[in-house]
Amino acid sequence: MDIIVCLKQVPGTTQVKIDPQTNTLVRQGIKNITNPFDTYALEAAIRLKEQYGGKVTAISMGPPQADEMLREAISLGADEAILLSDRAFAGADTLATSYTLARAITKIEKYDLIICGRQTIDGDTGQVGPELAEMLSLPFVAYVSKIEEINNGQMRVQRMIEEGYEVIEAPLPAVISVVKEINVPRLPSLRGITRAKSAVIPAWGAKELDADQDRVGLAGSATRVIKIFFPQRGKRAEILQGSPQSQVASLVTKLRENGLI
Amino acid sequence: MGIRVDLDKCTGCGDCVQSCPFGVIEIVEGKAHISEHCTLCGTCLDVCSYGAISIETAHEAAATDDNHQGIWVFAETRNGNLKSVDYELLARGRELANTLKAELSAVCFGYQISDVEQLIAHGADKVYLIDDPALANHQEDLYLSQFTRLIKEHKPEIVIAGATALGRSFIPRVAAILKTGLTADCTDLEVDTEKRLLLQTRPTFGGNIMATIVCQAKRPQMATVRPRVFKKKAPDNERMGQIIKVDFNKEGVTSRTRLLNFVENLTERVKIEDADIIISGGRGLGKAENFHLMEELAAVMGAAVGSSRAAVDEGWIPYSHQVGQTGKTVCPRLYIACGISGAVQHLAGMQTSDTIVAINNDPNAPIFEVATYGIVGDLFEVVPLLIEKLRDNLL
Numbered sequence: 001m002d003i004i005v006c007l008k009q010v011p012g013t014t015q016v017k018i019d020p021q022t023n024t025l026v027r028q029g030i031k032n033i034t035n036p037f038d039t040y041a042l043e044a045a046i047r048l049k050e051q052y053g054g055k056v057t058a059i060s061m062g063p064p065q066a067d068e069m070l071r072e073a074i075s076l077g078a079d080e081a082i083l084l085s086d087r088a089f090a091g092a093d094t095l096a097t098s099y100t101l102a103r104a105i106t107k108i109e110k111y112d113l114i115i116c117g118r119q120t121i122d123g124d125t126g127q128v129g130p131e132l133a134e135m136l137s138l139p140f141v142a143y144v145s146k147i148e149e150i151n152n153g154q155m156r157v158q159r160m161i162e163e164g165y166e167v168i169e170a171p172l173p174a175v176i177s178v179v180k181e182i183n184v185p186r187l188p189s190l191r192g193i194t195r196a197k198s199a200v201i202p203a204w205g206a207k208e209l210d211a212d213q214d215r216v217g218l219a220g221s222a223t224r225v226i227k228i229f230f231p232q233r234g235k236r237a238e239i240l241q242g243s244p245q246s247q248v249a250s251l252v253t254k255l256r257e258n259g260l261i
Numbered sequence: 262m263g264i265r266v267d268l269d270k271c272t273g274c275g276d277c278v279q280s281c282p283f284g285v286i287e288i289v290e291g292k293a294h295i296s297e298h299c300t301l302c303g304t305c306l307d308v309c310s311y312g313a314i315s316i317e318t319a320h321e322a323a324a325t326d327d328n329h330q331g332i333w334v335f336a337e338t339r340n341g342n343l344k345s346v347d348y349e350l351l352a353r354g355r356e357l358a359n360t361l362k363a364e365l366s367a368v369c370f371g372y373q374i375s376d377v378e379q380l381i382a383h384g385a386d387k388v389y390l391i392d393d394p395a396l397a398n399h400q401e402d403l404y405l406s407q408f409t410r411l412i413k414e415h416k417p418e419i420v421i422a423g424a425t426a427l428g429r430s431f432i433p434r435v436a437a438i439l440k441t442g443l444t445a446d447c448t449d450l451e452v453d454t455e456k457r458l459l460l461q462t463r464p465t466f467g468g469n470i471m472a473t474i475v476c477q478a479k480r481p482q483m484a485t486v487r488p489r490v491f492k493k494k495a496p497d498n499e500r501m502g503q504i505i506k507v508d509f510n511k512e513g514v515t516s517r518t519r520l521l522n523f524v525e526n527l528t529e530r531v532k533i534e535d536a537d538i539i540i541s542g543g544r545g546l547g548k549a550e551n552f553h554l555m556e557e558l559a560a561v562m563g564a565a566v567g568s569s570r571a572a573v574d575e576g577w578i579p580y581s582h583q584v585g586q587t588g589k590t591v592c593p594r595l596y597i598a599c600g601i602s603g604a605v606q607h608l609a610g611m612q613t614s615d616t617i618v619a620i621n622n623d624p625n626a627p628i629f630e631v632a633t634y635g636i637v638g639d640l641f642e643v644v645p646l647l648i649e650k651l652r653d654n655l656l
Contacts, residue, residue, distance in 0.1 A: 011283075011298075011466075030284065032298075063297030090263045091301035091316075094433070095442060124465050124586065125445035127433040134437035139402070139517035142430035156521065160580070161426040162534070162589075163339070167522040174517075181580060218263070218301055218316070222442030225302045227473035228282045231464065237619060237635035247636045248646040251618065252654065254634055260538070260595045260616055261562065261651065 001054035001150065003045040004105055004114045006132070007038045007073060009066040010122040034069050037117025040178050043185040044147060045115050046077040052150060055079045057108060061089055061100050067201055075188035075196035082108070086205035091218030094123075098131035100216050103209040105136060113155070114175040118143055126177070133175035141168050145181040263317060264301055266293045270313035277305035277314060282470050302472070328416055329480040331364040332357055335408070335422035335432070336380055336388075338371035339399070345535070346423035348383045348493035350486060354421060355384030355494075357452050357459075363418070368411060370404055372397035381502030383494065388502065389415075393509035400516040401431040403509075409438050410510060417481050419459050421450070424485035436483050442476030443483040448490045459484065468586050468609030488534065489592040490613065526581045533582060536565035538595045541584055541611070542577075543569035545600020545621060545640055549577035554644050555599065561651045567591065567611075569601045585610035599640045603628025620644065 012033040034042075045056045058073035060066045061084040070081035084104050092100065105111065114136075119126035126142075133140035145165060146158040153172050158165045160179055188196075206216055214220060240247045240254075255261045273291040282304060285296040293313070295305075306314050334354045336347040351367065358365040367385040369377060372394050380388045391407055404427075412420065412435070420435075422428040424446040436443035449462035453475075459482040462473045476482040533539055540562065542555040552566070559566045567584045568577070584591055586606040596614035601607060603619070603626055611617070612631045619632035620640050629635045636643055 065297070087263055090297070090299065093442065094445075095436065095440070098437065119587075122466055124463075124467065126429050127436075127443060127445050130430055130433035131437040131443075134405075134434040140430070140434065141518060143426055162581075164524050164526040164581075166520055167524070168518050169521055170518040179580075222440070222479040223444060223474050223476050225300070225472050226460075226475050228302050228304050229471050229473075231468065231471050237617075237629045237632035239624075239629070239635045239637060244638055244642045244646055247638060248643060248650050251634060251636065251647065252650050255595070255616075255618075258616060261654070 001048055001052040001113070002111050003048055003054065003056050004108060004111045005038070005042045005045045005056060005058045005073070005078065006101055006114065006116045006128070007042065007058055007060040007066075007069060008035045008117075008120050008122075009033070009060065009062050009069045010035045010120055032065065032069070034072060035117055035120045035122075037119060037121070037178070037180065039117075039185045040180050040182050041115040041117045042073055042076060042078065043183045044178055045113075046186075047183065048113070048147065048150065049077070049079075054112070057082065057111075059084060059101065059104055059108075061085070061092070061097060061104075064203070067203075070201050071196040071199060072188065074199045074201075075192035076186060077189075077192060081199065081201045083201055083203045084205075084209070085203045086216075088206045088213065088219075089217045091221060092216065093221035093223045094125050094127040094131055095222050096216050096218075096220035098128050098135055099220060100209065100211060101128065101132050102135035103211045104204060105132075107204070107209060112172045113150075114138070114173070116175065116177045118177045118179050129175060129177035136175070139170040139174045141170060141174065141176045144176045144178045147176075147182070264295055264299055265315050265317060266295060267313045267315070268292050270311045272311055272313075274310070276308050276310065280304050280308040329418040331366055331415075331417045332361070332419040333412075333417040333421070333481070334365065334367045334385070335420065335428065336367040336369040337423055337425060337427060338369060338374050341371060341373045341375055343369070343374070343376060343379060344423065344425070345493065346425060346486075346488040347380065349488065349491040350421055350423060351380065351384040352494045353450055353486075353491040357419070357450060358384075358386075360452050360454055361457060366415075366417070368408065370396050370407060371399070377504060378502075379496060381500050381504070382496035382498050384500075386502050388504045389507050390504055391507050391509050395509055395511070398520045399427060400518060400520065401427070401434070402516040402518060403514060404431050405434050405438070406514045407507075407510060409435050411507070412439065412481060418457065420481045420483045422483075422485050424487045428485045432483065432485050439479075439481070439483075441479035441481060441483060442474075443485070444474045444476070445485050447484045447486045450484065450486065458482070464586070464609055467606045469605055487590050489590045492592075526579065533565040533567045533584065533591055534589055536591070536593050538562050538564035538597075539567045539584070539591055539593045539611075539614075540564045540597045540599065541567035541569065541601060542572055542599050543601030543607075544571040544575070545602075546572065546577065547600075549575070551641075552578055554641070554648075558597070558599075558644055558648050558651075561648055564595075564597075567596075569598075569604070569607050571604075598628050598632070599644060601628055602626045603631065 116129035444461040
């Protein structure tokens with residue numbers, strides 16, 4: 001069972017605040033982290049390897065700094081890691097990103113399952129998984145919350161939808177995207193950390209991938225960002241004063257006046 | 262390829278450093294240095310007074326394929342029923358179509374679909390309908406082949422779909438086959454009539470930043486749209502339109518994925534997406550058992566129960582109740598947030614609610630920035646009083 005996990009290094013945006021004076025993001029203390037949804041993908045892959053044997057390869061498209069994230073993936077249990085890095089990859093939208101990942105996966109050649117996180121916390125698109133599946137002509141299942149069984153080249157998984165969950169069977173190789181309900185990621189082991197330090201992580205560029213220059217990075221992107229702005233927040237709340245009793249009484253009055261109750 | 266700073270022109274003034282929403286520019290030895298985390302958004306290009314920053318592209322925006330015409334809305338169904346997001350998309354799609362003087366079509370797949378003519382009453386000029394037992398289970402491989410075939414045949418210039426579990430899963434695959442651009446989870450759509458461009462606005466960075474995105478050269482321009490951001494309009498049952506029944510094309514089409522079972526989520530008494538009133542609980546509730554307070558209040562008001570991500574992460578309530586960037590977007594008439602501080606990612610899912618009430622013991626909680634009315638206090642004191650008062654009122 002050979003598994004490829006797609007990872008992305010993102011800014012740890014949970015700490016991001018907007019400076020009210022300059023209306024820009026407060027950047028102090030923002031570290032780069034592994035996209036949280038991808039950590040569930042990696043954990044799912046490692047657990048499958050523990051259960052069925054095989055190999056886990058972590059891949060990431062990003063700047064050279066993403067090497068540190070891939071080492072972390074090795075410390076957690078990935079067997080190999082490959083960095084896809086090239087100035088030509090910069091400015092990629094999901095279409096160009098999935099093409100680049102698809103080229104790398106084609107070059108890796110041997111795989112049974114490709115696992116992605118449901119979306120990244122910076123772009124929030126959730127499009128790379130399905131676009132990648134299509135470029136590889138593989139079946140795709142989104143929002144997987146449980147991998148029930150893998151048997152005879154078939155997987156049986158649970159996937160979340162608005163109304164509940166579905167149990168779906170699909171032949172391997174396949175691509176899935178996972179949600180955080182699937183597992184609780186482990187911490188790195190001491191042995192893993194040692195292994196990660198000495199691991200050789202190859203960096204593949206457009207040449208190594210034999211990629212069409214017109215389909216990677218900004219050139220290969222169909223979409224362009226033309227404007228960036230900060231969301232408007234409404235006026236501050238009218239704070240209801242007094243004892244809890246009178247606060248509640250004035251709330252009920254206001255709701256009734258507005259025809260809400 | 263990429264972004265360049267002309268070191269001769271750069272004065273090191275630092276305006277670009279301030280402007281960068283991603284914080285990737287710094288002044289090194291008196292010149293702007295842009296790190297490799299740059300997303301090429303181009304914000305700094307406009308603020309540089311010296312024209313020192315440029316983005317190189319190999320060949321900018323090849324001529325658009327002008328054969329594409331009309332706006333398409335993918336109208337999702339479940340168990341033969343249209344979804345409310347269909348009407349929301351038609352409401353906005355109609356406005357965009359009028360602005361562009363284009364035709365609006367709905368594309369509807371499923372089995373034994375009722376009320377198809379409602380798509381016309383809500384603004385469609387044409388409905389392409391494939392009603393076939395093969396599509397009963399909403400298998401994405403089949404949706405994919407049928408939708409792609411129709412797009413190739415009729416060449417719409419714009420295609421929009423709901424950013425639902427189904428839409429966000431299969432629409433990207435359609436875009437990948439057509440090798441065109443797709444913008445995920447949009448919260449606003451406008452059009453540039455001159456260039457016939459769809460201006461697609463969406464939150465990124467967990468709702469911290471809004472980005473407007475265009476697809477310049479490729480057609481169709483495609484977007485998924487977050488449910489509940491556009492308001493549906495009252496139907497006009499006199500509206501004329503055409504329902505075009507299309508045969509399900511079986512040729513070489515089998516679904517590789519197979520639906521074995523569906524387990525419905527029964528914890529939601531009232532679905533939060535459809536609720537007029539939502540009572541939402543967060544970390545301030547302290548433990549799972551305390552959600553009964555939310556349920557009691559909800560029962561008195563005929564409301565649904567929602568929650569913040571924190572409460573779901575703690576395992577106090579199932580994910581299906583989560584409101585926010587990675588949960589559901591809701592737009593009820595009344596949203597009551599109890600013990601929710603109001604992280605940006607939560608606000609992204611509820612700030613368009615008509616009236617918002619926040620109950621929180623921290624007067625500085627960001628939830629008060631978006632709330633209509635706020636009560637600074639202990640929710641364990643306030644909520645029981647509110648329940649009591651509302652019960653009295655009903656008697």
